[in-house]
Amino acid sequence: MNPIDVQFVVGISGYFVKDLQAVRQSPQYNPLGDEKILPQTPGFKSIVQAGQVISILLHLPTGGIAVGDCVDVIFSGAASRDPLFVADEHLEVLESIVRPWLLRCDISSFRQNAEKVESEFLDPQRGCKLHSAIRYGLTQALLAATAQVHGCTIAEVISHEWNTAISDRPIDILASCHRNDTLQLDRMIMKQASLLPHASFVHVSDVGPNGSILADYVRFVAGRVRARGCSGYWPRLHFDVYGTLGDLFSNLKQLATFLNELAHAAQPYDILIESPIIASSKAEQIQQLAELRKLLLQYPTRVKIVADEWCNTLEDIKEFADAGAVDYVQIKMPDLGGIDNSIEAVLYCGVKGIGCCLGGSANETEISARITAQVALATNPDFLLSKPGIGADEGLTILTNEMLRGIALTKRSRRMSRI
Template sequence: MEIDAIHATPGYSGFFFDDQRAIKAGAEHDGFTYDGEPVTEGFDEIRQAGESIIVDVELADGTEIRGDCAAVQYSGAGGRDPLFRADAYADVIEGPVNDVLEGRDANRFLENAERLEGLEIGGDRLHTAIRYGVSQALLGAAAHAAGTTRTDVLADALGTEPASEPVPVFGQSGDDRHTNTEKMFIKGVPVLPHALINSVEKIGEDGETLLEYVEWLVERSQELGPAGYDPRFHIDVYGMIGEVFDAPYDRNEVIDYFGALEDAAAPYPIQIEGPMDVGDRAAQIEAMVELRDGLADAGVDVDIVADEWCNTFEDVRAFVDAEAADLVQIKTPDLGGIHRSGQAVRYCEETETRAYLGGTCNETETSARACAHVALATDAAQVLAKPGMGFDEGYMIVENEMRRTIARRERAARTDADADTPVDEVTAND
């Protein structure tokens, strides 16, 4: 089945674009927004409305299959592509992108996605958000043409065996880190709460506020969680441990603090995302290795998650090869084509590094569902609940998409098994 056309409509995303550099520099909250001037190129305000582009791939049978172009909340920071403006890129999708994909066989997902990935305009690659959204639509088009699930199309493209159970979902609380986390406990969310610890105020001058919060997590999880609940705590500190303690990261003061986090979380495992942000990929890897070595030497069992400066497939590979993290966040909009996220998860196989299929609160329900299929196709270690910061909606979208897909695949397998079963010969009685 051929691709007839590709259409682009500017829209909204599930959260906001935030100027991370301005926030880290001390911008103060003004209600839901921030006071002060932005410092990252492209921003008009420190917090501004998130944008997306709705992509429709029109097929020869008249069906239109959707994907959504979206970029991360902290666009333009940590080596990422610049702020994504929908009005600036819609014509690119309906022009050069349409020109290279029109008339191609929709069944050939990987070929089409790689063709998109290699497209350049004026010597520059397409913005990651364009590659991300258009590839989602290409994936859906291939599944429609083949009459199968997006999970199966990806598994065939990546050479994987899909998961038979939902991948553990990681819930994110946003700044409402108590109420939203209590919601997660009631629903038995396996990995939580993210917590958005992105300022010294939130972690404490000596890290004491975070320790108190982790102690609260243990107490409240045992009060509210379902029977047998065994959560894994995952907290994103946005480099704030580095701000509080500074380098070197293998010295006693730093290691003792991680030991205190381990004790506060007991009996549950804890993992810390982005413990420091030192300004470039090479230095970040070096700092992460230093910290991991120090923790290992001291016998401190706290997992470290790579986030800052781990954006592209090449970045993921560099962190994994250096053994700089226990988990790497594969930040789906930053990798471009959705198949690249799947390939990044696969790169972690047979290594000591687990793959966290992440992304951003600033995506859409369409991109979140597409990522649920990547998680299933690759059996990632965990997958982010998204979009938005309200928790419930994102968790419902991702968890339900995985459950629905697993059920559909099981029905298809039973149908195939019944078709392969010989019909017993019936002998008529005289």
Template sequence: MQPIDVQFVVGLSGYFVKDLQAVRQSPQYNPLRDDNISPRTPGFKSVVQPGQVISILLHLPIGGVAVGDCVDVIFSGAASRDPLFVADEHLEVLESVVRPWLLGCDISSFRRNGEKVESGWLGLHKRSKLHSAIRYGLTQALLAATAQVHGCTIAEVISHEWGTRISNRPIDILASCHRNDTLQLDRMIMKQASLLPHASFVHRSDVGLDGSILVDYVRFVAGRVRARGCSGYWPRLHFDVYGTLGDLFPQLDRLAAFLDKLAHAAQPYDILIESPIIASSKAEQIRRLAELRMLLLRNSTRVKTVADEWCNTLEDIKEFADAGAVDYVQIKMPDLGGIDNSIEAVLYCGVKGTGCCLGGSANETEISARITAQVALATNPDFLLSKPGIGADEGLTILTNEMLRGIALTKRRLSRI
């Protein structure tokens, strides 16, 4: 079965994109007023720009439309990621190269189509790959099309083609909150988010010259959960520090000692620290994170580390997992390109005993978030990142309800067999 038509529609993504290099190297910065900062990453015209999306609409002969959204992450072009995604730069290739292939491809199964999307393309310079954002959106649409053809959920397609078992409960979600929004934090506590608050710390000034601002914030969040949470609510606390701690404490023993201080501030809850270090290369990133993790284990420090930067592709994730560099990797789905890569990444982490967050970016859309929820049901990652946006409520609602609906539909179908 083949699509009968294809449309490409340019729209808005769920957040905005930022030049991470410029932000980290600027003494002061305001996320929406950056006139005094010059961009440093190729492709950026300003340090902060609106995010863009190209929706791919596959019109099916059975009457439906399968949709996928091409989108990149907030910090595009950083730490080996593909360049900033600018929609207009890709429309010609989509129309001239991708459209003819889509109209001729068999959508009755997904996995082979996913492999094609990830390969080099005849018609592109040196048979290069499509941008990761395009590969992400294309495979979303193709996966959704296969599900519609068979009248089943996306999770069921993945379960059938990869031989996985669909979860009978929703996967835990990390609710991503602004660190200066106490009301937002309180709502996530009230809704019993499994992990919170993410609360990005991008600049060294965010954590304090000696890290004291971060320590105080961790202590505040733990206290807020104790004060506002209901009996039996026991979330994990997660904080994304974007390498600021490695900048502050370049010696690993001092960094490990500081992380122990954070663990005490988080008591009685477990704490996860994402990107404690951002090194200058992938090899150095893996080496330093692995050494840090060994220090933490040796000192019985109750902190789990999460890799993000330099851990962008399926091959990267395998290298981090093989090295035992961290406790968790974030599988940042737009960076991996094809959805099949994210599926493979979760399954590989499971084999290696490395935890994983099936994540992505606030810059995504409700379409990619719903598909992420279906992928999660079929592959069982440790947790998801709430998306799109950083409103927390919206992402928590979209992901939770999509998983609950998927579970209900699967159970209903199984009961009729």
């Protein structure tokens, strides 16, 4: 079965994109833009720009329409990621090369089509694979199309083609909150988010002298959960520091000591720190995080480390997992390109006994978020990142309800097959 028509629609994504290099190197930083700070990463015209999306619409012979959204992450072009995604730069290759292939594509199965997206297409302007955002959106649309053809959920397609078991409960979600929005944090506590608040610390000034602002904030969040949470609510606390702690502390022993202090500030809750260090290369990143993890083993209350930067592709994730460099990796789905790579990444982490977040970016859309929820049901990662946007409520709602619907539909399908 082949699509009968294809459309490409340019729109807006769920957040915005930032020049991470310029932000980290600027003495002062305005989160919504500062004309005095010049961009340093290729493709950026200013340090903060509105995110873009290309929606791929596959018109099916059944009358249905399968949709996938091409999006990139907030900090595009950083730490080996593909460059900033500018929609207009990719429309020509979509129209001239991808459209004819899609119209010939047999959508009755997904996995082989995803492998072709990854291996057979070259962007003539860049001389390499199609941009990761394009591969991400293409495979979303193809996966959704296969599910429609067979009248089943996306999770069931993945379960069938990868021989996995579909979860009978929703996967935990990390609710991503703004640091300065206490009401948002309170709402996530009220809704019993499994992990919170993410609360990005992008600039070294955000964490304060000797990390004092970060430590105070960790202590505040733990206290807020104790005061506002209901009996039995026991979330994990997660904070994304974008390498600022590596900038602040001159050696790994000092950093490990500070992370132990954060663990005490978070008590009685477990704490996860994402990207404590951003090194200048992947090899150095793996080495430093592995050494830091060993240092943390000496403390009875241990901070769990999450890898993000330099851990962008399926191959990267395998290297981090093989090295035992971290406790968790964030599988940042737009960076991995094809959805099949994210599926393989979760399964590989499971084999290696390393935790994983099936994540992505606030810069995504409700389409990619719903597909992520279905992938999660079929692959069982440790947790998801709320998306799109950083409204927390919206992402938590989209992901939770999509998983609950998927579980209900799967159970119904099993009952009907026994009749």
